[in-house]
């Protein structure tokens with residue numbers, strides 16, 4: 743999430759990155775292997791909100807290399 747905001751891209755959120763709202767989900771188009779593994783919070787949020795595997799909860803994810811992403815509101 744910090745990387746996206748730092749790049750000037752807006753990221754939806756209503757929990758201030760506390761890992762509660764799941765609104766910060768971002769679709770990963772390329773580079774899924776360049777992201778940290780989902781943590782317990784992300785796994786819980788994705789199951790609770792029925793979020794697909796191509797979406798990562800950005801406030802719970804670390805970027806480790808190049809990725810290509812998209813959001814429905816961009």
Ligand code: FES
Pocket residue numbers: 754755756757758759760761762763764765766767799800801802
């Ligand atoms: S900003 Fe709310 S879960 Fe990521």
